[in-house]
Amino acid sequence: MAADEMERVVLVRHIDGMPTPDDFRIERLAIPDLAEGQFLAKNHFVSCDPGTRSRLSPGASYAPPLPPGAPVDGFCVGEVIASRNDRFAVGDHVALSGWATHVVSNGRGYCLKLPDLDVPEQLWIGLLGVPGMTAWFGLKRVAQFKAGERVLVTSAAGPVGATAGQLAGLWGASEVIGIAGGPVKCQWLRDIGFTTAIDYKAADFEAQFAVAAAGGFDVMFDNVGNALIDRALPHMKLRGRIVVSGQVADYNTPNDAIPGLHNTREFIGRRLRMEGMVVFDDLPGFAAAQAELxxxxxxxxxxxxxxxFDGLARLPEAFCGLFTGQSFGRRLIRV
Ligand SMILES: NC(=O)c1ccc[n+]([C@@H]2O[C@H](COP(=O)([O-])OP(=O)(O)OC[C@H]3O[C@@H](n4cnc5c(N)ncnc54)[C@H](OP(=O)(O)O)[C@@H]3O)[C@@H](O)[C@H]2O)c1
Structure with a gap:
């Protein structure tokens, strides 16, 4: 690639069901000239996020769908290498969005100038970025979590789930129960402080879940979708809260095939609350939470x-692996 060129990931077609690497292609283009107010960032890392999936098919989502041929957005972190914007100088480190080697930005939208907190830079699109902030504000603001409560976390070995479970433990949870796929992920959850880790792929899942559920849950932090929420509803404690963070099991399923919620009667007697979140609502609180985290x-x-993964060309493959259970931790592309 020439010095005046960049590459980006483009959506080839709307996706029906599970995404495959062929649904994306890498496009090479000339880096555009900067207009007044813009800057150019060279990315060092780009992240894979399950939530991106919801924009790759037509239909309703919390973010508008991308048309075929459009560049795909995802989080990225890098350095400003040219600027016509007073707020961003050459050499500044920034986190913003774009599945690309370079991003031209006017500084609006999701665009953070990074303070020097002496952490690896990719953490700004990991625990100090959207996944970590989702865990932090999902527990604090949405769940109104209090010390002494019992917490259930799904997709617990992912960046959001693992952070939520560890924060709950640090903030005084009586017990933290994680659900994840496979013995290796479950062992890691125990190693990092989860009280209990349940393998939903194991033959004895129901028996393991029944033991964990006997103590009841004050908070369910759900990253997976309706089937597990429905499973947990009869075990929520009085005034329990369910945080609807994400639906990784349902993103690839047509709307009419997504499991429904049957146990809604539990909301009445148990006075339950279930609330969805979009982490960007908490943007004003990010800086303080990031410093503490x-x-x-x-x-x-x-x-x-x-x-x-090394190289933008591997991004489609890395992204698709989020939905097969292959991923274990934050999936990043070193650009
Ligand atoms: N609301 C917000 O503002 C916000 C912001 C960021 C992220 N989120 C959501 O938070 C959730 C977690 O994000 P993350 O970045 O930490 O990703 P993640 O949990 O690591 O997602 C990938 C993992 O999901 C699990 N998974 C995939 N398909 C599944 C299925 N059919 N059933 C059960 N589990 C399945 C797999 O783990 P196992 O091997 O354990 O199955 C896989 O490794 C996502 O749903 C995301 O959309 C929400």
Missing amino acids: AGLIKAGSVQYREEI
Whole structure:
């Protein structure tokens, strides 16, 4: 690639069902000239996020669908290499969005100038970015979590789930129960402080779940979708809260085939509350939460896993692996 060129990932067609790498292609183009107010960032890392899936098919979602041929957005972190914007100078480190080697930005939308917190830069699109902030504000603001409560987390070995479970433990949960796929992920959850880890792929899942559910759940932090929420509803404690963070099991399923919720009667007697979240509502609180979480990470109190793929060309394959259980931790592309 020439110095005045960039590459980006483009959606080839709307996706029906599970995504495959062929649904994307890499496009090479000249880096556009900067207009007044714009800057150019060279990306170092780009992330794979399950939520991106909801924009790759037509139909209703919390974000508008992308048309075929459009460049795909995902989070990225890098350095400003040219600028006509007073707020962003050459050499500044930034986190913004774009599945690309370079991003031209006017500084609006999701665009953070990164403070120097002495952490690996890719953490700004990991635990100090959207996944970590989702865990933080999902527990604090949405769940109104209190010390002494019992917490259930689904897709617990992912970046959102693992962070939510560890924060709940640090903030005084009586027990933290994680659900994840496979013995290796479950062992890791126990190693990082989950009280119990349940393998939903194991033959004895129902028996394991029944034991964990006997103590009831004050908070369910759900990343997976309706089937597990329905499963947990009869075990929620009085005034329990369910955080609808994500639906990784349902993103690839047509609307009419997504499992329904049957146990809604439990909301009445148990006075339950279920609330969805979009983490960007909490943007004003990010800086303080990021500084505190960075301290916990550096102290070794919050652990994380990363899977780093080299080169933008591997992004489609890395993204598709989010939906097959192959991913284990934050999937990142080193650009
Ligand atoms: N609301 C917001 O503002 C917000 C912001 C960011 C993220 N989110 C949501 O948070 C959730 C977690 O995100 P993340 O980045 O930490 O990703 P993640 O949990 O690591 O997602 C990938 C993992 O999901 C699990 N999974 C995939 N298909 C599944 C299925 N059919 N059933 C059960 N589990 C399945 C797999 O783990 P197993 O091997 O354990 O199955 C896979 O490794 C996602 O739903 C995402 O959309 C929400």
